[in-house]
Amino acid sequence: MSTTVSLVDELEQLERNAQAELGTLNDEAALEEWRVRVLGRKGTLATLLGGLGRLAADERPAAGQAANRVKTVLESAFGERQAQLRAAGRTQQLEAERIDVTLPARGYRRGQEHPITRIRREVEDVFKRLSFSVVEGPEVEWDHYNFTLLNIPPDHPARDIQDTFYVAGSDAEGPGGSRGVVLRTHTSPVQIRTMLAQRPPIRVIVPGKVYRNEATDASHEAMFTQVEGLCVDEHTTMGDLRGSLTFMIRSLFGQEREVRFRCGYFPFVEPGAEFDMSCHVCGGNGCRTCKQTGWIEIGGCGMVHPKVLEAVEIDPARYTGWAFGFGFERMALLKYGVDDIRLFYTNDLRFLKQFR
Numbered sequence: 001m002s003t004t005v006s007l008v009d010e011l012e013q014l015e016r017n018a019q020a021e022l023g024t025l026n027d028e029a030a031l032e033e034w035r036v037r038v039l040g041r042k043g044t045l046a047t048l049l050g051g052l053g054r055l056a057a058d059e060r061p062a063a064g065q066a067a068n069r070v071k072t073v074l075e076s077a078f079g080e081r082q083a084q085l086r087a088a089g090r091t092q093q094l095e096a097e098r099i100d101v102t103l104p105a106r107g108y109r110r111g112q113e114h115p116i117t118r119i120r121r122e123v124e125d126v127f128k129r130l131s132f133s134v135v136e137g138p139e140v141e142w143d144h145y146n147f148t149l150l151n152i153p154p155d156h157p158a159r160d161i162q163d164t165f166y167v168a169g170s171d172a173e174g175p176g177g178s179r180g181v182v183l184r185t186h187t188s189p190v191q192i193r194t195m196l197a198q199r200p201p202i203r204v205i206v207p208g209k210v211y212r213n214e215a216t217d218a219s220h221e222a223m224f225t226q227v228e229g230l231c232v233d234e235h236t237t238m239g240d241l242r243g244s245l246t247f248m249i250r251s252l253f254g255q256e257r258e259v260r261f262r263c264g265y266f267p268f269v270e271p272g273a274e275f276d277m278s279c280h281v282c283g284g285n286g287c288r289t290c291k292q293t294g295w296i297e298i299g300g301c302g303m304v305h306p307k308v309l310e311a312v313e314i315d316p317a318r319y320t321g322w323a324f325g326f327g328f329e330r331m332a333l334l335k336y337g338v339d340d341i342r343l344f345y346t347n348d349l350r351f352l353k354q355f356r
């Protein structure tokens with residue numbers, strides 16, 4: 001066998017082996033190692049080419065051609081493999097960074113109305129239908145508006161009915177030269193403010209927080225939410241008061257409910273009454289909720305005292321007025337069958353979520 005033949009054989013063998021090996025390489029480092037080992041300056045191909053010089057002159061061209069061909073083939077095979085690996089790398093990266101834009105968005109949790117807010121809205125809606133407006137006022141209030149103008153003068157024993165938080169050190173001069181600031185014990189002072197600012201006919205309801213120095217238990221909180229209503233007009237009567245309250249109670253607790261008035265004392269009304277509704281649990285037959293009486297006490301009401309009208313310069317000879325007040329918490333306790341008023345203010349989501 002001539003030297004040429006064996007050199008050409010060796011070149012072809014290198015071509016096959018190196019190409020086969022190339023196909024098994026899976027990363028750039030291995031590829032580079034292969035390139036140096038096969039095609040590098042001191043690599044296998046270069047070593048074989050070194051043998052060309054030892055060939056006879058007429059054998060050189062064939063061997064040289066074979067060497068060039070193998071070199072070109074291996075170089076392009078290298079290039080191809082490198083491109084393949086790079087493409088695969090890119091795909092892998094794309095795969096790793098993939099985001100699925102078709103996935104539905106992560107849901108967010110919707111809030112909901114607090115049960116007291118819900119009752120408040122229901123009551124507001126009822127009175128809006130009777131053409132009342134909703135008005136609000138300050139929770140920190142002049143003693144003068146909270147008591148005096150409501151026919152509860154300083155040192156009058158009627159003040160003892162409401163255990164009041166007085167704001168200490170507030171001896172600023174208030175309206176009418178009065179002194180004293182309190183956390184309002186009812187929303188009635190807003191009715192005073194309304195009557196001072198507006199002439200009859202007046203139809204307002206006044207929802208809001210009120211404060212009393214109560215020992216907290218299942219049915220008492222030092223802060224609670226009240227709504228009071230006021231109507232002042234010519235010829236308006238206790239019948240209108242009763243009709244409006246009946247309309248409200250029936251809207252909230254069902255058309256079968258009855259309303260009754262019992263005599264009650266509030267310094268700012270005359271006559272005054274407490275109003276009850278027939279029990280929505282037993283229908284009036286007597287049960288645990290109504291303590292076997294068939295009736296449930298809801299709030300207070302009455303005809304605005306002439307002295308109160310006079311105090312806000314509305315002529316009691318021309319105008320009459322009626323008013324009522326009750327607490328939302330009590331109404332929510334009854335309507336939703338809750339047994340502890342404190343649950344409304346402890347912010348326990350397990351409790352609040354039940355009112356969807």
Ligand code: PHE
Binds near residue numbers: 188266299301325326
């Ligand atoms: N202001 C009274 C209270 O909070 C409620 C009430 C309002 C009573 C209107 C009669 C008339 O106790």
